[in-house]
Amino acid sequence: MKKFILLLVFYIVSIMCNAQVADHWETIVQGTGTWKYLVPAAQPDSDWNAVNYVDTAWNSGNGSIGYGDGDDSTVISPAVSVFMRKQFTVIDTSKILDVILHVDYDDGFVAYLNGVEIARQNLGTPGQVNAFNQPADGMHEALLYQGISPPYYFIAKQLLSPGVNVLSAEVHNESLGSSDLTAFLNLSVAVSDTTFSYDTVPGWFYGPLISSNLPIISINTLGQMIPDDPRIVVQMGIIDNGTGMINHVTDPFNNYNGLVNIEVRGSSSQNFPKLSYSFETQDTSNAELDVSLLGLPAESDWVLYAPYNDKSLMRDALAYKMARDMARYATRTVYAELLLNGDYQGIYVLEEKIKRDANRVDIAKLTPADTTGDDLTGGYIIKIDKATAGGGYWTSAYPPYTGAWQTIEFRYHYPDSEDMMPQQKAYIQNFMYEMETALKDTNFTDPDSGYRHYLDPASFIDYFIVNEVTLNVDAYRLSTYFYKDKDSNGGLLKMGPIWDYNISMGNANYCQGILTFLWSYQFNSYCGSDDWQVPFWWERLLQDSLFANELKCRWLSLRQSTLNTSYLLNYIDSVAMALDESKERNFQRWPILGVYVWPNYYYFNTYQEEVDWLKTWLTDRLNWLDQNMPGNCNTVSSETTIPDSENMNVYPNPLSDGAVISFTQIKTEHVSITITDITGRSILTLYDSELSAGNHRLKWNMKDNNGANVKAGIYFLQKYSGSSYAIKKLSVIK
Numbered sequence: 090m091k092k093f094i095l096l097l098v099f100y101i102v103s104i105m106c107n108a109q110v111a112d113h114w115e116t117i118v119q120g121t122g123t124w125k126y127l128v129p130a131a132q133p134d135s136d137w138n139a140v141n142y143v144d145t146a147w148n149s150g151n152g153s154i155g156y157g158d159g160d161d162s163t164v165i166s167p168a169v170s171v172f173m174r175k176q177f178t179v180i181d182t183s184k185i186l187d188v189i190l191h192v193d194y195d196d197g198f199v200a201y202l203n204g205v206e207i208a209r210q211n212l213g214t215p216g217q218v219n220a221f222n223q224p225a226d227g228m229h230e231a232l233l234y235q236g237i238s239p240p241y242y243f244i245a246k247q248l249l250s251p252g253v254n255v256l257s258a259e260v261h262n263e264s265l266g267s268s269d270l271t272a273f274l275n276l277s278v279a280v281s282d283t284t285f286s287y288d289t290v291p292g293w294f295y296g297p298l299i300s301s302n303l304p305i306i307s308i309n310t311l312g313q314m315i316p317d318d319p320r321i322v323v324q325m326g327i328i329d330n331g332t333g334m335i336n337h338v339t340d341p342f343n344n345y346n347g348l349v350n351i352e353v354r355g356s357s358s359q360n361f362p363k364l365s366y367s368f369e370t371q372d373t374s375n376a377e378l379d380v381s382l383l384g385l386p387a388e389s390d391w392v393l394y395a396p397y398n399d400k401s402l403m404r405d406a407l408a409y410k411m412a413r414d415m416a417r418y419a420t421r422t423v424y425a426e427l428l429l430n431g432d433y434q435g436i437y438v439l440e441e442k443i444k445r446d447a448n449r450v451d452i453a454k455l456t457p458a459d460t461t462g463d464d465l466t467g468g469y470i471i472k473i474d475k476a477t478a479g480g481g482y483w484t485s486a487y488p489p490y491t492g493a494w495q496t497i498e499f500r501y502h503y504p505d506s507e508d509m510m511p512q513q514k515a516y517i518q519n520f521m522y523e524m525e526t527a528l529k530d531t532n533f534t535d536p537d538s539g540y541r542h543y544l545d546p547a548s549f550i551d552y553f554i555v556n557e558v559t560l561n562v563d564a565y566r567l568s569t570y571f572y573k574d575k576d577s578n579g580g581l582l583k584m585g586p587i588w589d590y591n592i593s594m595g596n597a598n599y600c601q602g603i604l605t606f607l608w609s610y611q612f613n614s615y616c617g618s619d620d621w622q623v624p625f626w627w628e629r630l631l632q633d634s635l636f637a638n639e640l641k642c643r644w645l646s647l648r649q650s651t652l653n654t655s656y657l658l659n660y661i662d663s664v665a666m667a668l669d670e671s672k673e674r675n676f677q678r679w680p681i682l683g684v685y686v687w688p689n690y691y692y693f694n695t696y697q698e699e700v701d702w703l704k705t706w707l708t709d710r711l712n713w714l715d716q717n718m719p720g721n722c723n724t725v726s727s728e729t730t731i732p733d734s735e736n737m738n739v740y741p742n743p744l745s746d747g748a749v750i751s752f753t754q755i756k757t758e759h760v761s762i763t764i765t766d767i768t769g770r771s772i773l774t775l776y777d778s779e780l781s782a783g784n785h786r787l788k789w790n791m792k793d794n795n796g797a798n799v800k801a802g803i804y805f806l807q808k809y810s811g812s813s814y815a816i817k818k819l820s821v822i823k
Contacts, residue, residue: 116278116291117288125144127173133172160271169223170221170261172221173272175257178252181251185279189297191239191277195230195270197226197227200257202249203248229314237679238677240430241295256276277290277294299338301336305340305425306437307427308351317359325351328343329344331800333802338428345370366395377390386446390442405422407657409440415554422440450503453575454468467575470570471499495621497624533633545579551585552587561593564593564612566612571583596689599688634720663805665697737752744791745791747788752808757780757782762775763809764789764805766805
């Protein structure tokens with residue numbers, strides 16, 4: 090235990106010294122070199138990891154050591170554990186600025202430097218000795234044989250001694266019957282003077298994150314492996330020095346520094362090496378704690394989404410922006426870079442988890458006491474999803490289409506199934522049955538008894554538009570949310586929020602997901618063998634000429650504003666610009682450019698090609714929808730035909746001391762004017778209230794919402810109102 094405490098002290102010192110890290114890295118212990126190893130039949134000597142331990146009775150072999158998968162240079166018989174050690178010489182410790190250890194392992198390990206524990210994952214409790222036959226805490230697949238760099242761990246350089254040192258590790262299998270085991274360690278140093286040369290770093294080597302123009306999120310699991318379930322409690326810190334500022338890993342945690350409980354999230358995405366996580370912020374008593382993270386409204390439940398198979402890194406964020414620009418709630422997003430136990434994990438997106446909340450899905454709170462009257466009628470959040478999404482469910486009385494072999498399962502999202510009273514389950518089930526029955530009825534368009542008595546057409550129209558613009562292959566059938574508030578608050582069923590768009594916009598090689606000239610709502614007709622199918626709702630709604638005409642009018646209005654092609658392409662370019670630096674690190678950590686990752690149809694050699702393909706696909710898709718959107722519209726006023734930026738002027742631009750913003754307001758209505766940075770994060774609200782018709786001027790004094798001066802860079806001035814949308818790019822120079 091004393092050694093473990095010493096390790097923690099050295100770890101803190103090493104983090105504080107990271108500002109000195111050099112760009113020149115060399116390997117001091119090659120993972121592929123010759124190691125001494127032991128497959129124990131009994132507990133090894135207690136000093137087996139000490140420098141002076143005599144290991145002449147141990148076997149010798151090149152790393153990696155293990156069996157299965159064909160990735161081991163030294164193959165051993167199936168075993169629960171293998172112990173390994175390698176002596177090496179440090180020429181001059183004063184020339185070493187930093188130390189990192191890369192470990193490729195299957196399934197858990199503890200590593201030691203000169204007898205001191207320096208890293209541990211998926212095996213036992215930090216600081217405690219493991220039995221030789223103790224299984225790993227769970228499964229973990231090795232990465233190098235998959236073409237992916239293994240994780241690294243910062244090591245306190247003070248643990249290195251001049252002269253002879255020893256690096257050692259014990260790697261444990263999840264069971265004796267496991268099909269594979271891998272043990273591979275590679276120790277590298279950053280040096281200030283290359284006179285004392287060690288070895289060249291391997292081709293897969295990637296160095297640590299030093300600084301970023303994005304916020305930096307750091308998670309320390311204290312040696313635990315993050316599971317799918319149950320959640321574990323870990324430490325999390327966030328560094329965010331503000332718009333235009335550089336964040337360094339040595340900076341203090343100034344946005345959040347505390348506990349979270351965390352788990353791996355997702356379904357098919359759990360097969361990727363870059364994992365997404367759900368987490369809840371907590372206080373020291375492990376009670377949930379509402380906090381504002383990276384400028385988002387305070388809450389406790391969050392998602393760290395890992396863009397992996399979407400190599401543009403932005404399809405999710407782009408879809409959510411489309412919905413928010415329609416004045417629909419969709420999860421707010423902030424890009425960040427993630428460190429997990431000091432190991433760089435790449436670009437992540439902090440997202441709001443779908444939840445009942447005044448700043449998220451704003452519906453009434455439903456408690457166990459709400460079993461009668463108006464209180465019973467809301468609020469509910471329901472979803473259509475895979476069984477892996479969890480929660481109780483009931484089955485629709487109506488198949489997706491006549492003769493369908495599959496039925497639709499409605500899953501409880503809020504409240505949790507186990508928290509709901511029988512009366513509440515009965516109420517929402519009956520409501521959904523009546524809604525579907527009305528929609529099926531021959532008089533489904535009747536204004537009093539038809540479907541409009543149960544559902545909100547406007548929300549269904551906006552949901553339809555987002556899913557059709559993106560040609561989401563999961564649309565309407567997976568990750569499909571809808572909600573109902575109390576009758577006293579309207580009480581109609583509303584679609585949304587939208588969720589999960591990483592395999593949309595041409596990023597799917599199945600069910601015609603690459604094409605731009607078909608409909609997502611007709612998924613059943615060309616991919617009917619899939620296990621999850623689209624409810625009959627959408628085909629039926631489009632049979633109502635009023636619904637179709639409302640859809641067409643909404644489409645034409647949006648195409649003149651927030652779904653304008655130029656506006657969307659400019660947003661894509663702005664995100665690519667914001668990720669220009671960090672994307673290099675991301676694809677060094679995850680070298681998947683030019684490599685197929687499920688379910689890519691096209692996969693390009695460069696990031697810019699991925700972005701260009703997204704822009705081309707989206708342009709073609711919008712053009713096709715212009716020609717094929719159902720319905721007729723004769724009510725779109727010329728007032729909505731405001732070009733993207735011609736109705737708003739900024740002088741001067743570029744600007745350094747301030748700017749005057751002038752525009753014409755065509756009618757009296759609520760107007761919101763904001764300034765965002767290139768990541769889409771709002772930094773200032775210039776105006777948010779009713780504004781009369783006429784000519785107007787506003788001044789910007791180059792400060793943000795906190796009164797701080799903004800830094801040089803690219804910003805966007807955006808004006809929203811019920812009748813128009815306008816955007817201007819601002820160049821701030823200092």
